[in-house]
Amino acid sequence: MTALCPSTVDELGAAIAETAATHPRLLITGNGTAEGWGAPARPADATVDTTGLTGVIRYSPADMTIAVRAGTPLAIVQQVVREHGQRVALDPARAAQDATVGGLLATADAGPLRTSHGSLRDLVIGTTVVLADGTTARSGGHVIKNVAGYDLAKLFHGSLGTLGVVAEVVLRLHPAPRAVTTVRVPASAEHGFQVATHLVTSGVEAAALEWCAGPDDRLLVRLEGTPDGVADRVREVSADGATVLTDDEACEEWSAVAATAVGEPGDTVVRFGALPAAGPAALGKIRAFADDLGLGVTISSSVPAGVHTVRVHGGAARAHSHLLAALHDDHHANVTVLRRDGLHTSSAWGPPPSAIRVMRAVKHRFDPTCRFGAGRFDGWLDDEKGLS
Amino acid sequence: MTGDVRAEFVAALGADAVLADPVELRAYECDGLTGFRVVPALVLLPRTAAAVADAVRICARERIPFVARGAGTGLSGGALPVANGVVISLQRLRSIIEVDPVNRRAVVEPGVTNLDISRAAAPHGLYFAPDPSSQQVCTIGGNIAENSGGAHCLKYGFTVHHVLSADVVLPDGTTAVLGADSPHLGGYDLLGAFIGSEGTLGIATRITVKLLPKPAAVRTLVADFPSVEQAGDAVTSIIAAGIVPAAAEMMDAVAIEAVQAALDAGYSRDTAAALIVELDGPQAEVDIQFAEVRQLCQNHGTTNIRVAGDEHERALVWKGRKAAFAAVGRISPDYIVQDGVVPRTLLATALTRIGELAAAAGLRVSNVFHAGDGNLHPLVLYSEAAGELERAEELSRAIAELCVDLGGSLSGEHGIGTDKACSMPRQFSEDDLATMALLRAAYDTDGICNPGKVLPTPRLCGEKPGVHRPHPLEAAGLIERT
Numbered sequence: 001m002t003a004l005c006p007s008t009v010d011e012l013g014a015a016i017a018e019t020a021a022t023h024p025r026l027l028i029t030g031n032g033t034a035e036g037w038g039a040p041a042r043p044a045d046a047t048v049d050t051t052g053l054t055g056v057i058r059y060s061p062a063d064m065t066i067a068v069r070a071g072t073p074l075a076i077v078q079q080v081v082r083e084h085g086q087r088v089a090l091d092p093a094r095a096a097q098d099a100t101v102g103g104l105l106a107t108a109d110a111g112p113l114r115t116s117h118g119s120l121r122d123l124v125i126g127t128t129v130v131l132a133d134g135t136t137a138r139s140g141g142h143v144i145k146n147v148a149g150y151d152l153a154k155l156f157h158g159s160l161g162t163l164g165v166v167a168e169v170v171l172r173l174h175p176a177p178r179a180v181t182t183v184r185v186p187a188s189a190e191h192g193f194q195v196a197t198h199l200v201t202s203g204v205e206a207a208a209l210e211w212c213a214g215p216d217d218r219l220l221v222r223l224e225g226t227p228d229g230v231a232d233r234v235r236e237v238s239a240d241g242a243t244v245l246t247d248d249e250a251c252e253e254w255s256a257v258a259a260t261a262v263g264e265p266g267d268t269v270v271r272f273g274a275l276p277a278a279g280p281a282a283l284g285k286i287r288a289f290a291d292d293l294g295l296g297v298t299i300s301s302s303v304p305a306g307v308h309t310v311r312v313h314g315g316a317a318r319a320h321s322h323l324l325a326a327l328h329d330d331h332h333a334n335v336t337v338l339r340r341d342g343l344h345t346s347s348a349w350g351p352p353p354s355a356i357r358v359m360r361a362v363k364h365r366f367d368p369t370c371r372f373g374a375g376r377f378d379g380w381l382d383d384e385k386g387l388s
Numbered sequence: 389m390t391g392d393v394r395a396e397f398v399a400a401l402g403a404d405a406v407l408a409d410p411v412e413l414r415a416y417e418c419d420g421l422t423g424f425r426v427v428p429a430l431v432l433l434p435r436t437a438a439a440v441a442d443a444v445r446i447c448a449r450e451r452i453p454f455v456a457r458g459a460g461t462g463l464s465g466g467a468l469p470v471a472n473g474v475v476i477s478l479q480r481l482r483s484i485i486e487v488d489p490v491n492r493r494a495v496v497e498p499g500v501t502n503l504d505i506s507r508a509a510a511p512h513g514l515y516f517a518p519d520p521s522s523q524q525v526c527t528i529g530g531n532i533a534e535n536s537g538g539a540h541c542l543k544y545g546f547t548v549h550h551v552l553s554a555d556v557v558l559p560d561g562t563t564a565v566l567g568a569d570s571p572h573l574g575g576y577d578l579l580g581a582f583i584g585s586e587g588t589l590g591i592a593t594r595i596t597v598k599l600l601p602k603p604a605a606v607r608t609l610v611a612d613f614p615s616v617e618q619a620g621d622a623v624t625s626i627i628a629a630g631i632v633p634a635a636a637e638m639m640d641a642v643a644i645e646a647v648q649a650a651l652d653a654g655y656s657r658d659t660a661a662a663l664i665v666e667l668d669g670p671q672a673e674v675d676i677q678f679a680e681v682r683q684l685c686q687n688h689g690t691t692n693i694r695v696a697g698d699e700h701e702r703a704l705v706w707k708g709r710k711a712a713f714a715a716v717g718r719i720s721p722d723y724i725v726q727d728g729v730v731p732r733t734l735l736a737t738a739l740t741r742i743g744e745l746a747a748a749a750g751l752r753v754s755n756v757f758h759a760g761d762g763n764l765h766p767l768v769l770y771s772e773a774a775g776e777l778e779r780a781e782e783l784s785r786a787i788a789e790l791c792v793d794l795g796g797s798l799s800g801e802h803g804i805g806t807d808k809a810c811s812m813p814r815q816f817s818e819d820d821l822a823t824m825a826l827l828r829a830a831y832d833t834d835g836i837c838n839p840g841k842v843l844p845t846p847r848l849c850g851e852k853p854g855v856h857r858p859h860p861l862e863a864a865g866l867i868e869r870t
């Protein structure tokens with residue numbers, strides 16, 4: 001397949017404009033770490049490969065902002081800013097596989113730090129995007145506080161490559177914590193929810209509160225701050241049966257969390273959102289269902305946010321699809337497939353959200369000829385027929 | 389507007405929900421940017437979300453432009469009516485539907501004031517983080533539209549970071565829920581795009597906000613500096629040390645003088661700059677970092693540090709800071725509040741250039757600002773009676789555009805509205821603006837939802853921009869300005 005491989009925003013705009021007639025259907029790719037997200041994209045006439053669109057455009061450590069080309073892997077950005085004691089407060093599992101910043105924005109991905117810092121939606125302060133006709137458009141800027149104009153970055157958050165190409169991203173940075181300690185508390189989903197709630201309301205300001213299932217059920221509490229401050233807070237957190245982890249142990253635990261989100265060949269990985277207090281019951285139901293179907297599940301839940309990532313392994317493909325259908329029944333539009341190897345059908349999405357008309361209208365205005373990412377949203381976007 | 393349409397509004401909403409009396413309509417002719425005034429054809433006061441949808445459906449069918457209105461404290465003319473259009477006031481949708489302490493959220497109607505949300509949450513040890521100085525009066529609907537900030541947004545972010553979902557009436561009169569029970573949802577972040585859209589994409593009728601637990605510890609200090617530049621450097625060094633203050637606010641000598649004259653908030657009169665730094669969080673972290681902040685202020689030449697010893701003293705520090713605009717208003721017959729942003733490291737440059745611009749214009753400018761995020765609020769002092777209005781407007785516009793030239797933004801929190809729509813081409817290219825217009829058209833095909841705001845239009849940009857006069861609520865001493 002033809003690949004457009006621009007290395008500048010201008011080249012990108014030109015390539016997209018020039019191929020309108022010859023290559024009407026385009027598939028935007030970064031490092032390919034989210035190939036399994038959503039429904040399968042339909043065959044395209046060309047790919048828009050963003051991996052040549054890399055590098056830091058402007059880094060201002062004192063302002064704690066960095067502008068990068070969207071094909072830059074997050075891991076590289078982290079390396080650059082770490083030298084100045086800073087970080088992008090985002091830890092999605094795919095970062096370890098060199099996921100690009102643009103790809104992470106388009107997938108709305110995040111990791112355990114979502115508990116304290118949200119997702120890229122909350123960290124992006126400016127973007128440049130290229131639309132289906134090659135138009136290059138900026139929104140936001142280089143300052144953290146800015147309400148001038150509409151925030152187009154939000155639209156692209158979760159767009160899965162169906163609106164346009166994210167070409168440049170300006171990020172807000174945070175100080176890298178001087179000290180980090182993880183405490184592990186053995187806990188059922190229900191108990192984990194109670195402990196997490198208690199910790200949130202006690203004002204201990206945990207950076208992450210991740211409940212994990214498989215093999216053991218446990219709550220991971222990550223505290224970040226100054227060395228003395230963290231030591232003090234660890235004492236507050238440590239209850240009966242809690243273990244303060246060594247750096248190696250902590251690293252192992254957090255790698256396991258990441259592994260849940262990535263999955264293995266043959267697995268299905270699903271992320272869904274629910275009211276935080278509804279988490280334990282929802283997770284209990286999934287585990288019971290998986291047991292019945294002979295499936296294995298590994299779970300990682302950002303408890304205060306109510307965001308759950310479920311890796312399904314083993315068993316029959318039909319059973320994977322049943323489990324997904326059950327999730328759709330309960331959590332409707334708020335279920336995203338992150339890996340679909342295990343699925344029996346290609347359908348990935350549940351019933352569309354109530355705002356689907358707005359989503360379709362946005363798609364129609366931004367990409368009227370459906371050049372980008374046809375199929376990713378399945379029946380949600382009627383992009384095979386073209387939109388009216 | 390025909391009598392038939394008016395009758396239809398009356399039939400749908402009830403006679404007491406439709407204002408047509410010219411005297412009553414006058415109360416809605418402007419928002420906090422009082423230099424722009426337009427009397428609408430009708431004001432509608434629906435009581436329910438369904439009635440809002442009914443009203444918008446009639447507008448859509450008849451192509452009648454409508455403007456949503458909360459408390460009318462906006463400072464950019466966002467709620468300015470459209471002639472021959474209707475104003476849909478959300479003032480009667482004021483119930484707090486639910487406070488859910490377990491999930492730490494509240495479900496409210498759009499006319500609920502910002503402060504009432506925190507009041508309702510307080511018994512559970514929770515609060516709503518965005519804290520604009522107008523919080524006693526401004527509504528959550530207005531906060532969403534403007535993506536309002538507050539003194540504490542350096543650490544806690546803006547309204548967009550604290551809203552989970554909103555029921556909205558779209559400009560065609562249909563309804564949709566944007567957002568969900570958790571931040572994870574399938575599809576585009578339509579809620580994120582709606583927040584900060586200045587009432588141009590629809591009307592929020594029911595909003596679910598996040599509530600935060602009150603921080604375990606709070607410590608506040610005021611450090612005096614011999615120059616605003618040194619104070620700015622101190623802020624930069626605090627942030628470079630990896631500290632994220634809850635707030636870092638600055639006042640220059642003119643503002644301090646005015647505040648001390650208006651109310652004695654304990655600020656030193658003989659200093660060039662006062663820097664307020666507030667830290668909050670777990671006690672241990674706050675204590676350690678507070679000591680570091682003191683040291684850093686000392687390294688940058690502070691001449692005096694006043695630490696708020698208790699909650700009363702802390703409240704006084706903030707009272708002084710929040711009264712700064714009104715206080716400056718007292719030492720000048722008229723003034724314009726500007727709201728621009730520069731990269732924080734260029735604060736000193738920006739302030740020097742503003743000083744030069746002011747000197748060239750022969751006018752005084754006082755600077756009160758959110759130092760942590762480079763959000764400047766220069767107050768341009770002038771006397772309309774002395775014929776200085778035009779010069780003041782020009783100076784104010786020059787300051788906003790200077791912010792853009794320094795790599796910043798036309799607005800940090802007050803919005804573009806009517807006021808700055810014509811300056812938008814300074815910050816954004818034609819393609820940028822045309823792309824923003826695509827988003828607007830996706831929500832509002834017919835262009836009836838708060839037309840003329842945010843994006844420049846030839847009609848508007850031919851007209852003369854307006855000027856600040858004290859908001860009626862401010863004049864009455866009900867609210868203060870930051």
Ligand SMILES: Cc1cc2nc3c(=O)[nH]c(=O)nc-3n(C[C@H](O)[C@H](O)[C@H](O)COP(=O)(O)OP(=O)(O)OC[C@H]3O[C@@H](n4cnc5c(N)ncnc54)[C@H](O)[C@@H]3O)c2cc1C
Nearest residue numbers: 458459460461462466521527529530533537587592868869
């Ligand atoms: C003294 C003073 C101090 C201030 N301090 C701050 C501050 O510290 N930080 C800050 O950010 N702002 C501040 N402001 C500005 C202002 O208070 C905020 O912008 C506020 O959010 C406006 O709320 P409101 O209810 O008054 O909205 P209005 O002024 O009535 O409307 C503002 C915009 O919101 C739209 N709107 C209103 N309700 C809805 C709805 N339900 N759905 C959709 N759109 C709607 C309107 O159409 C309009 O475009 C201050 C203003 C004053 C007068």
